[in-house]
Each structure stands twice: as C-alpha cells, then as structure tokens.
Amino acid sequence: MRAVRFDHYGDVDVLDVVEVDKPEPGPGQVLVAVKAAGINPGETKIRAGELHERWPATFPEGQGSDLAGIVDSVGTGVTAFAVGDEVLGYTNNRASQAEFVLVASEEIVAKPPLLDWPRAGAMFVVGTSAYALVRSAEVSADDVVLVSAAAGGVGSLTAQWARNLGATVVGLARPVNHEWLRGYGILPVDYTGAGLPERVRQALDGRQVTAVLDTHGPEYVQLGLDLGVNPQRIATIADFAAGDRGAKLVQHFTVASPRVLTEIADELASGHLKMPIAATYPLSDVRDAYRELEQGHTRGKIVLLL
Numbered sequence: 001m002r003a004v005r006f007d008h009y010g011d012v013d014v015l016d017v018v019e020v021d022k023p024e025p026g027p028g029q030v031l032v033a034v035k036a037a038g039i040n041p042g043e044t045k046i047r048a049g050e051l052h053e054r055w056p057a058t059f060p061e062g063q064g065s066d067l068a069g070i071v072d073s074v075g076t077g078v079t080a081f082a083v084g085d086e087v088l089g090y091t092n093n094r095a096s097q098a099e100f101v102l103v104a105s106e107e108i109v110a111k112p113p114l115l116d117w118p119r120a121g122a123m124f125v126v127g128t129s130a131y132a133l134v135r136s137a138e139v140s141a142d143d144v145v146l147v148s149a150a151a152g153g154v155g156s157l158t159a160q161w162a163r164n165l166g167a168t169v170v171g172l173a174r175p176v177n178h179e180w181l182r183g184y185g186i187l188p189v190d191y192t193g194a195g196l197p198e199r200v201r202q203a204l205d206g207r208q209v210t211a212v213l214d215t216h217g218p219e220y221v222q223l224g225l226d227l228g229v230n231p232q233r234i235a236t237i238a239d240f241a242a243g244d245r246g247a248k249l250v251q252h253f254t255v256a257s258p259r260v261l262t263e264i265a266d267e268l269a270s271g272h273l274k275m276p277i278a279a280t281y282p283l284s285d286v287r288d289a290y291r292e293l294e295q296g297h298t299r300g301k302i303v304l305l306l
C-alpha cells in the first residue's frame, strides 16, 4: 500500500509517498481503507523537528492522526465493526496518511451518513480541540468569548461552538474572513496592526471579555490578561507555557473518546457546526497540501483524499 513517510527532519520536501506492507489487524484492531485524512500544523512541527524533545520522531516516520474510511478487515474480539462499515476517528501512531491504517476499535466510531468524507476525515484533531477548549473555560450564554485565529481549523469550530452555547463571540481574523464570521453571528476583529485591545473593546461597545479561547499562540494569552480576563478562563492549545501565567493549556487528545467523537460528528452532520474545506489534495500531492497549510491562513481544513 502507499503511505507517507519521511526519514529525517526537514521541510515539506522530506515527505515521500512510498510502498509499504499492508498491515493486518491483531486482536481488538480494525484495518480501515482510508478515504480522507485531514492535515494539521502539529504534523508540520513534528516533521520539522521542533517538537523533538516532547514528541520525537522514529525514522522512517509516518504521518497523520485524522482519518475516515471503510472497514477493510477486523481482528479477533472486534464486535462493534464489520467489513464495509463507514467510520471516522484517529490513530495515535502517525499513520493515517496511507491507503490503509490500523486502529484500535475504540479509536473509531460510525460515520454519520450525512457527513461527507472530507469533513469526517478532517474532524478528529480540530473537533476535539474545539470541544476541549469550550469545556475547559466552561463557556455559557452569559459569556463574552474572544477566539483567536477564528477562521482556522480549530478556531472556526471553537467560535461556532461558543456561539451555539449562546455566548457573545469575538473572532480575531484578517478582514478577508470577516464576512464569513459574521455569517455565524461572530463579531470579527482584525488582529493585524497595533491597538488590538482597543479594537476588541470598541467592537464590544463597553462589554468585558470574560473568557479567551486561544488557537494561535502566547500573544493571545497575553491579550486576555491585558483585557482583564481571569487567567483561569483563558484556555489555549498553542502556548505550552500558559500555566506560568495562570492560564490553561488544553491538549485535544485528553478528551478523545467514542462518545466525544460521536458528539462532534453529529454536530457536523446536523449542520450545527460547519467545517469549511479550504482545499483537498490526492495523497500523492502531500507536499503541496502542507505547503498550503504552512502559509498559515487556511480557512477551515485541508484534507488528503484517497
């Protein structure tokens, strides 16, 4: 089968699509024929060696945790899935960017029929991140929530989720994304240039921000503090040192469970949450897919299709 591999840290050009042995499911495992696999900035950081201390690569290394596909075979003891089932979920083995991927049966759930392959295959990392952020800050209808990178993969779902809970939501984005954000009832504010705290205050007409859900980096944890937000209500997925300032670092994988995957999939299938698909690429063009992602201005998701 074909699979993405790289054998040393580097830029996108270290990525290759190579022939490897098709795996066989062991006890409790399911082999999924992949139809779609989302790509995420964390994979770029691992491939570049930036996370070597925290999450080292072992070469030759594969890539990808997001996946959706069709059950190809099941190992002994698997009763929840049968050959031909349409599923979505994840692997923790950096392996979903391939024609087939082995998963534990609790790492997948049934794909709702109304959820298309690209969204099903791009759901895991961004969906669980948004879910974890919103719950970490215990967002309610009484809140005024600021979401950074509000048009990005995680940010777009996070902002919608907070809005669906009834909160007033300010979404930070470049002007090109403002109309799209307004369409979801989110107040857009341009993050570029000086004077961001003042622009946020102006957009809110005197109301105080009560929670920050950061999907970009430390400067937005600081923005929350500058805006007078209680640090315990500043949650970030992109600042490993957030705890030093009393804010909360949230890791998406801590909420991964069949129940949460099903809840997110149902939100997307019902249309309560919308996931824009910025681009799709065939597996063979994996380098181009990451070149686009690494420009840093994706609206929604980029997905590999097989």
Ligand SMILES: NC(=O)c1ccc[n+]([C@@H]2O[C@H](COP(=O)([O-])OP(=O)(O)OC[C@H]3O[C@@H](n4cnc5c(N)ncnc54)[C@H](OP(=O)(O)O)[C@@H]3O)[C@@H](O)[C@H]2O)c1
Residues within 6 Å of the ligand: 040, 041, 042, 125, 126, 129, 148, 149, 150, 151, 152, 153, 154, 155, 172, 173, 174, 175, 177, 191, 215, 216, 236, 237, 238, 250, 251, 252, 253, 293, 296, 297, 298, 299, 300
């Ligand atoms: N800890 C975890 O569990 C976890 C999980 C998932 C992701 N992450 C991390 O979270 C971050 C976001 O992931 P993602 O998948 O959402 O990324 P993404 O989709 O690539 O984010 C793209 C968005 O970032 C915005 N952006 C670019 N530069 C910005 C800036 N200087 N200030 C504010 N926004 C800016 C862009 O907005 P404009 O186009 O409007 O400029 C774009 O919408 C990444 O660092 C990723 O590694 C962590």
